Amino acid sequence: MAATGKTHENWSSRSAFILAAVGSAVGLGNMWRFPAEAGENGGGAFVLFYIFCVLLIGLPVLLSEVLIGRHGQANAPESVRRVARDSNAHEGWSILASLGVLGAFLILSFYCVVGGWVVYYIGVFVGDLFQTGLAGGAFEGRAASDVEGLLPGLFGNGGLMVGLNLGFLAVTMFFVARGISSGIEWVAVYLMPIFFALFLGITVYGAFTGNFGEAVAYLFTFDFSKLTGEVMLAAVGQAFFSLSLGVAGMITYGSYANRDTNLGETSGIIAGADTAVAMLAGLAIFPIVFAAGLSASAGPGLMFQSLPIAFQAMPFGSLIGLAFFIMVFFAALTSSVGLLEAPTAYVFEKFNITRPIATLIVGLGAAVLGVFASLSFNEMAEFYPLNFIPLFAETNFFDTLDGVTAKLFMPIGAILTCIFVGWIADAKLIDDENGLDGVLHQTWRALVRFVCPIALTVILLAGLFA
Numbered sequence: 108m109a110a111t112g113k114t115h116e117n118w119s120s121r122s123a124f125i126l127a128a129v130g131s132a133v134g135l136g137n138m139w140r141f142p143a144e145a146g147e148n149g150g151g152a153f154v155l156f157y158i159f160c161v162l163l164i165g166l167p168v169l170l171s172e173v174l175i176g177r178h179g180q181a182n183a184p185e186s187v188r189r190v191a192r193d194s195n196a197h198e199g200w201s202i203l204a205s206l207g208v209l210g211a212f213l214i215l216s217f218y219c220v221v222g223g224w225v226v227y228y229i230g231v232f233v234g235d236l237f238q239t240g241l242a243g244g245a246f247e248g249r250a251a252s253d254v255e256g257l258l259p260g261l262f263g264n265g266g267l268m269v270g271l272n273l274g275f276l277a278v279t280m281f282f283v284a285r286g287i288s289s290g291i292e293w294v295a296v297y298l299m300p301i302f303f304a305l306f307l308g309i310t311v312y313g314a315f316t317g318n319f320g321e322a323v324a325y326l327f328t329f330d331f332s333k334l335t336g337e338v339m340l341a342a343v344g345q346a347f348f349s350l351s352l353g354v355a356g357m358i359t360y361g362s363y364a365n366r367d368t369n370l371g372e373t374s375g376i377i378a379g380a381d382t383a384v385a386m387l388a389g390l391a392i393f394p395i396v397f398a399a400g401l402s403a404s405a406g407p408g409l410m411f412q413s414l415p416i417a418f419q420a421m422p423f424g425s426l427i428g429l430a431f432f433i434m435v436f437f438a439a440l441t442s443s444v445g446l447l448e449a450p451t452a453y454v455f456e457k458f459n460i461t462r463p464i465a466t467l468i469v470g471l472g473a474a475v476l477g478v479f480a481s482l483s484f485n486e487m488a489e490f491y492p493l494n495f496i497p498l499f500a501e502t503n504f505f506d507t508l509d510g511v512t513a514k515l516f517m518p519i520g521a522i523l524t525c526i527f528v529g530w531i532a533d534a535k536l537i538d539d540e541n542g543l544d545g546v547l548h549q550t551w552r553a554l555v556r557f558v559c560p561i562a563l564t565v566i567l568l569a570g571l572f573a
């Protein structure tokens with residue numbers, strides 16, 4: 108049990124912690140957002156800069172976050188406060204995690220909208236399996252434009268969008284309300300292994316049937332001229348989004364870690380697994396896209412529109428499509444659980460109420476925002492909440508939530524985390540927590556103190572104003 112927080116739980120084992128953290132990291136960010144962002148930002152330059160961001164910025168920040176949580180053994184703002192107190196520093200630093208809690212809440216509210224689309228496609232493929240049978244391609248006898256039209260068709264139905272969104276949120280709430288060992292750990296321990304099995308199968312299948320060479324060339328050819336400030340900010344934002352950083356999520360998960368877990372090693376595993384899945388997702392999706400002659404820059408539609416067309420031409424297409432969307436559903440759920448947990452843990456401990464009530468309060472808030480996010484694709488398509496800011500001009504509510512969190516909340520949260528861990532917190536305390544020795548420790552420390560905050564500030568300014 109934690110030193111002070113009477114209700115604060117712990118993971119039942121180190122592997123449970125790793126699975127839950129990998130579960131939080133691997134999600135729609137890898138399968139849906141990464142290919143979309145890579146395609147919209149020109150491929151290779153974006154991807155290589157993304158990998159650079161993961162190694163030099165994401166990984167050091169990830170270790171900083173879990174370390175704060177593990178020392179604090181409490182919800183994210185309280186954990187920062189405890190590290191500050193034990194370092195004789197100002198407790199006001201907890202603002203970095205309070206902002207993060209808000210950021211996680213905002214992401215949750217649009218994340219569940221996309222989770223709803225995934226559920227819709229599961230339904231579509233189940234229906235198709237019954238209609239066209241097992242062996243043939245998906246949607247036999249239907250035009251490609253018909254298949255591509257599935258998503259706009261869904262967008263046109265505001266009521267269904269809201270229903271699916273709230274359904275996905277409700278499932279997320281169910282598991283978070285059950286707590287760490289019987290809820291959050293349960294989804295991670297059962298769903299993540301199934302996810303990895305399905306993922307491997309589909310990637311191998313994609314590699315053999317699709318245009319693998321062209322995808323490799325597209326994703327890994329570095330064209331320096333394409334690396335603008337905006338592309339760099341998009342890449343850093345994607346790295347944070349994918350690693351669940353800058354929004355208190357990993358501080359919260361770290362707070363359930365035991366003293367004997369080596370955090371340096373664990374952070375490496377989490378970042379490695381997450382990046383591997385993103386790369387493999389790209390290598391699974393783009394070959395299919397190229398083989399079918401579709402555009403790489405289809406953006407958010409890439410996973411939902413291009414892939415189903417590709418499944419049309421495949422033997423066992425309906426079955427593969429169904430397996431694919433079930434897999435994405437599992438990955439999305441283990442992430443949405445992480446997104447809901449950060450604000451819930453805060454509300455729950457701060458206001459001294461039960462966990463189910465705290466889940467309900469946060470969930471209802473996310474439901475309200477989620478309705479607006481769902482309606483961004485239909486009834487409220489012309490509503491641009493931050494139209495007066497150039498970066499978010501003519502951006503609907505859904506895209507504004509996504510852009511504000513990935514391009515502002517996450518980098519700013521990370522900059523503050525680096526300054527706090529690198530300069531403010533007691534060096535001895537940090538040294539005791541991080542599980543690193545020798546050169547690795549020196550390197551990590553230099554990255555957190557100098558490289559990350561400077562690079563992030565430059566990228567943030569370049570992305571916003573250049």
Ligand code: PHE
Binds near residue numbers: 131132137348
């Ligand atoms: N990393 C998750 C994904 O890639 C999203 C997420 C962000 C989860 C922040 C928790 C906290 O889908």
